[in-house]
Each structure stands twice: as structure tokens, then as C-alpha cells.
Amino acid sequence: MNTLQEPPFQTAPGFARRADYLPALVQRLNLGRGDAHRYLLVAHLFDDTMRMIDALSGVMEFDAVIGVPYSSGSEATRLKWQARYGDRVHCPKTEIEFRQVLTAVLERSFRACRSSGRKLVVQEVGGYVVELLHEQFQDQLDLVEGVVEITKQGVWRAARTDLRFPVLHCADSELKRLEATRCGETIARCLDGLMRDLGNSLAGRRAAVFGAGWIGFGVAQGLRRLDMIPALIDVNPLKVAEARLNGFDAGLTPGDLGRCDLVIGAAGALSITADVLGQLRSGCLVASASSRRIEIDVGYLETAPSHEIHPSIRAFQLPASGTQDSRQICLVNDGYPANFIPGSGSVADEIVELILGELIVLMADLTTSTYEPGIHRLEPEGEATCTQLWIEQRDRM
Secondary structure (H helix, E strand, C coil), X not given: CXXXXXXXXXXXXXXXXXXXXXXXXXXXXXXXXXXXXXEEEEECCCXXXXXXXXXXXXXXXXXXXXXXXXXXXXXHHHHHHHHHHHHHEECCCCHHHHHHHHHHXXXXXXXXXXXXXXXXXXXXXXXXXXHHHHHHCHHHHHHEEEEEECCHHHHHHHHCXXXXXXXXXXXXXXXXXHHHHHHHHHHHHHHHHHHHHCCCCCCCCEEEEECCCHHHHHHHHHHHHCCCEEEEECCCHHHHHHHHHCCCEEECCCCCHHHCCEEEECXXXXXXXXXXXXXXXXXXXXXXXXXXXXXXXXXXXXXXXXXXXXXXEEEEEECCECCECCEEEEEEHHHCEHXXXXXXXXXXXXXXXXXXXXXXXXXXXXXXXXXXXEEEECCHHHHHHHHHHHHHHHHXX
16 A cells, blocks of 8 residues: 655745736725826836736727837737737738838827727837837827837937936936846856757857846856857947956957957847947857847948857858958857847846836826926936835735
8 A cells, every 4th residue: 555645735925926016006006097198008018018908998998009029029929819809919920011001000099089088099019119209299299198118228219319208217317227137147157058059058168148227237247157158349438347347358448359258238228239249259149238129230240141059140241351251250140139048047136127117107197297398317206116015015925
């Protein structure tokens, strides 16, 4: 007779429980449903975004949810999101289709705003809507209450525009800094996984990271924990000095790129130029840590023949030039952010939700206060509210 018994059921340890942070924040802010606005959302369609939409349900209903193509253009994403939210979800697959969808959605929203006497509030990522509104809807900007933005890239794009409505953002908040550092570490882990898939290790190899900002610094920290030898390059002397004081090899210009096995762009602009690519050794892995496809001169690479060596890596065979032989440069995720590779993992939900909480605060501020046209940062009180609730919930777990 078998005397072994099933072990008694045990509840999950406290750290395995999830806090209902976003619904609790909506409740703490005492948000109620208003009838003065309509809402649009442009976002990366991840599960955390879904939780934010659900937390705002009954308070702010989005007329349309549009996914950014490079993160949300898959058929699987469309099916998953439309099963939950119906045909108000759009998952364009290309940049051209994305712009067409945005234009059509804005046209419908403006008609609805005009007929109902409401104003439009947009939450977006990357500054796409701000540019499009000023380019194609100049005669209807009186219907825009404002835009809420989460990224520095979006804020930079807004700053280049003669804004006729307010843009509220949390792109440089302290909580965003904490999240960005973790995002950099996530990218490092993702690239380590790709190298392992190829049968190689990052340990003991050299890397160059262009951009010593929050994400670039986080990437370098993550690579160092993987026993790489990272160097940081930035045009800002203060960032270079800070990196050196944290024990990194750092400079205003790159050193010997020909010794690197990995080069990462995290500058928020074109950093891995044709000139940089021309200095890399054969087999070098090139990746982006930006929020868009802007860091790498992909057009230059695409003039060369290529073949896929991994589902997320394409090798380009650059021709011989000068004293250099023909070289193979390996591009990660077609030049889009490395951490958007499916299955690459992400920053922990409880950290990401801090930033989503800031977006909720900004949405509430925009609909209850009056702002002049221009760029407005999240107030310290709003950031404190998000952080205080997060600490309270974490202490109870």
C-alpha cells in the first residue's frame, strides 16, 4: 500500500500576490465619470495597458484604442484585444497604415465632439498624434482639450511644434527614471538571451552603448552584471562624468569600436550611423534601446545582401572597403527596440504600473484643470500620490 500522501495545500507567499494598484489609485483620486470629454488611446498593447483601461472603466471610456505597429501589429494581439474590447481596437501593421488609422479615428472623434459639445483628450506614446493634429486638423484644434504623453521622444517632438493645446507628461519624472533603469536591464537580459540562442556568451566581451541617459545607463549596468565590459558614449559631458564616477569607461566620442561584439543605441536619436557601422568587426550584434526605430541607420544596412540567422536577428553582408574585408553585421529586431521582441520579458508589472498611475493622474488633471497651450510636467504632488499608494500596498503584501 502506498503510504505517500499529497502535501497539504499552501497559499502563495505574499510576494506572489498582485496588488490592485490602478483601481485603488482611481478610487484614491476620487475620480468620477464626466460628460465633458471623449477619449482616445495610442499605446503599446500589453497586459499592463489592459489593466489601466479596465481601471478607468466607468470613468474614462476610450472611443478607440490604437496600437503602435512595431509592438502591437501582430494578428495575435489584434485577436486578443478585440475579443476584450471589440472593434474600437485597431492594430495597424505598418507605419503607413498606422497614420491612416489615426487620421480616420481623429476625424470620427472630432465629428462626435462637435455634435455632443465635448472636447477630446488623447493619451499617447511617442508624439504621433500631436504632430498629426497640427499637420492635418488645424481647423479643429479648438476641440482638443489636450494630450497626455509618457515618453521623452514624444515630448521632444511636441517641443518642436508650435503647440495650440497643452501636452502633459511624466517622461522625466523620478518614477519614470526608476522604470527606465529597469528597462535598460531588461534589454541587457534580452540580448544575453539572443547570444545564448546563437551558442555564445556575452561574458568577457566588449560593448558600446551610445547614450548615457536613464535607459543607456541601465543597459550598461545590466551588461556589467552579465560580466561584459561596457563603454558609454554621450555628447553631454555631465553624463560622461557621472558614468565615469560610477565606474564605467565613458567618453564624448567612441573609442575602438572594432573591438566590440555588441553595440547598442540608446540616445533617442540616430546614433549608430553608417560611419559607426563601418567601424564594427564582423559578427558584431547591433541593437536599439530607444522607443522607436531611430537609433540605427537601417537604410544603410539594407543596401547590402542579408539573411536571417535567428527569428530576431538579420545578418547583413557589408562589402569590403579600404583595408577592411567583407563583414557581417547582425541587426536585432529589424532596428526596433530589443525589448519588444516577443517573449523577451519586460519590466515587472508593479514598476510599470507606477508610470501608468502617473498617466491616470495626468488624465485627471487635464480634465479638471485649465492649462495653457504648451508642455506641462507632472506636478510633484501627483507623483507623491502614486508613490505613497504603491508603498502602502507593497507593505501590506
